[in-house]
Amino acid sequence: MRTTALSKVYPNGTRAVSNVSLTIAPNEFVSIIGSSGAGKSSLLRCINRLIRPTSGTLELFGTDITAVSGKQIRQVRQKVGMIFQQFHLVRRLTVLENVLVGRLRFNSSFYSHCCSIIRHFSKDEKEAAFECLQQVGIAHLAFQRADTLSGGQQQRVAIARALAQEPEIFLADEPIASLDPHSAEVVMDTLMEIHETRNIPVLVNLHHIDFATRYGKRIVGMRHGEVIHDVSPSALTDEMITEIYGARINEASGGFAECA
Numbered sequence: 001m002r003t004t005a006l007s008k009v010y011p012n013g014t015r016a017v018s019n020v021s022l023t024i025a026p027n028e029f030v031s032i033i034g035s036s037g038a039g040k041s042s043l044l045r046c047i048n049r050l051i052r053p054t055s056g057t058l059e060l061f062g063t064d065i066t067a068v069s070g071k072q073i074r075q076v077r078q079k080v081g082m083i084f085q086q087f088h089l090v091r092r093l094t095v096l097e098n099v100l101v102g103r104l105r106f107n108s109s110f111y112s113h114c115c116s117i118i119r120h121f122s123k124d125e126k127e128a129a130f131e132c133l134q135q136v137g138i139a140h141l142a143f144q145r146a147d148t149l150s151g152g153q154q155q156r157v158a159i160a161r162a163l164a165q166e167p168e169i170f171l172a173d174e175p176i177a178s179l180d181p182h183s184a185e186v187v188m189d190t191l192m193e194i195h196e197t198r199n200i201p202v203l204v205n206l207h208h209i210d211f212a213t214r215y216g217k218r219i220v221g222m223r224h225g226e227v228i229h230d231v232s233p234s235a236l237t238d239e240m241i242t243e244i245y246g247a248r249i250n251e252a253s254g255g256f257a258e259c260a
Contacts, residue, residue: 001022001023001024001047001059001060001061001169001201002022002023002024002057002058002059003020003021003022003046003047003056003057003058003059004021004056004057004058004059005019005020005021005055005056005057006019006020006021006043006046006053006055006056006057006058007019007020007053007054007055007056007225008039008042008043008046008051008053008054008225009054015224015225016039016042016225017039017042017043017046017053017225018039018224018225018226019056019226020039020043020056020225020226020227021056021227022220022227022230024169024201024203025201026199026200026201027199027201027217028201028202028217028218029191029192029195029201029202029204029215029216029217029218030201030202030203030204030216030217030218030219030220031204031206031211031212031213031215031216031218031219031220031233032044032203032204032205032206032220032221032222033205033206033207033209033212033219033220033221033222033244034221034222034223034244034245035207035223035244035245035246036207038222038223038224038225038244039222039224039225039226040173040174040205040222041173041174041205042225043222044082044171044173044203044205045173046058047060047080047169047171047203048076048077048080048082048171049065049068049073049076049077050077052067053066060076060079060080060169061079061168078165079165079167079168079169080167080168080169080170080171081162081163081165081167081169081170081171082162082170082171082172082173083155083158083159083162083171083172083173083175084158084173084174084175085173085174085175085177085178087151087154087155087157087158088158089146089147089154089157089158089161090146091145091146091147092145092146092147093145093146094142094143094144094145094146095133095138095141095142095143095144095145095146095149095157096126096129096130096133096142096143098146098157098161099129099132099133099157099160099161099164100121100125100126100129100164101161101164102129102132102160102161102162102163102164102165103121103125103128103129103164103165128164129142129160129164130142132160132161132163132164133157133160135160135163135190135193135194135197136156136157136159136160136163136190137156137186137190138153138156138157138160141153141157150183151178151179151180151183152179152180152182152183152184152186152187155175155176155179155183155187156186156187156190159175159187159190159191159194163194167200168200169200169201169202169203170191170194170195170200170201170202170203171202171203171204172191172202172203172204172205173205174205174206174207175187175188175191175204176188176206176208176211177207184208184211185211188204188211188214188215191204191215192215204216209241212233213233213236214233216233217232217233218230218231218232218233219231219232219233219236221236221240221241221243221244222244223243223244223245223246228243228244229243229244
């Protein structure tokens with residue numbers, strides 16, 4: 001994946017992404033850090049073409065997808081696994097049925113969509129969905145309704161649903177922001193396992209510096225829509241963190257205090 005001088009300006013004039021140039025290799029797990037409004041989410045949405053970049057270029061899977069539309073956009077999104085802070089599950093459906101939604105890329109006909117709506121899935125589709133649930137460690141919950149699960153479990157369902165697409169790249173937008181520390185660690189472990197076992201790149205937006213440096217092989221720091229640091233975790237300094245967040249580190253609490 002490669003972006004060159006990628007920018008996104010919204011109709012109200014907000015410059016969410018500004019001249020971002022990044023190259024992501026298949027063997028990379030990249031943590032993107034920055035304060036709220038730094039442009040992290042907009043960058044991922046540009047990569048997934050949920051929004052169209054204003055300028056610059058975006059290359060995915062060796063193809064320039066900066067200005068694709070219609071059917072081509074759908075084809076791009078089918079290859080990109082993406083999860084969000086909000087889980088976006090169909091709460092009244094079972095865990096398995098939610099994961100099977102991710103298999104729709106392999107059943108594009110009108111008939112297959114209708115069968116999916118009435119929950120008539122093939123044996124092969126169910127087996128593929130079970131494999132995804134096994135990888136994220138919740139196959140035993142396959143027949144529970146999604147709304148009976150904890151937040152961490154629901155996020156793993158969302159990951160399994162994205163896995164069911166058989167993606168070539170995985171994007172995660174603040175996937176642990178609403179989770180307790182243990183659940184957050186489980187989710188991050190799951191993303192790392194996907195990266196290592198499937199050999200696909202993972203880009204994850206995080207507010208938690210400790211998780212970013214523990215899991216990321218590379219740290220990208222954003223501020224005001226720009227990438228201001230791109231370093232290995234061991235090279236990330238307190239001074240860089242201060243610059244990224246516009247805050248000084250409170251050594252007593254381990255948190256941040258706004259700079260005057």
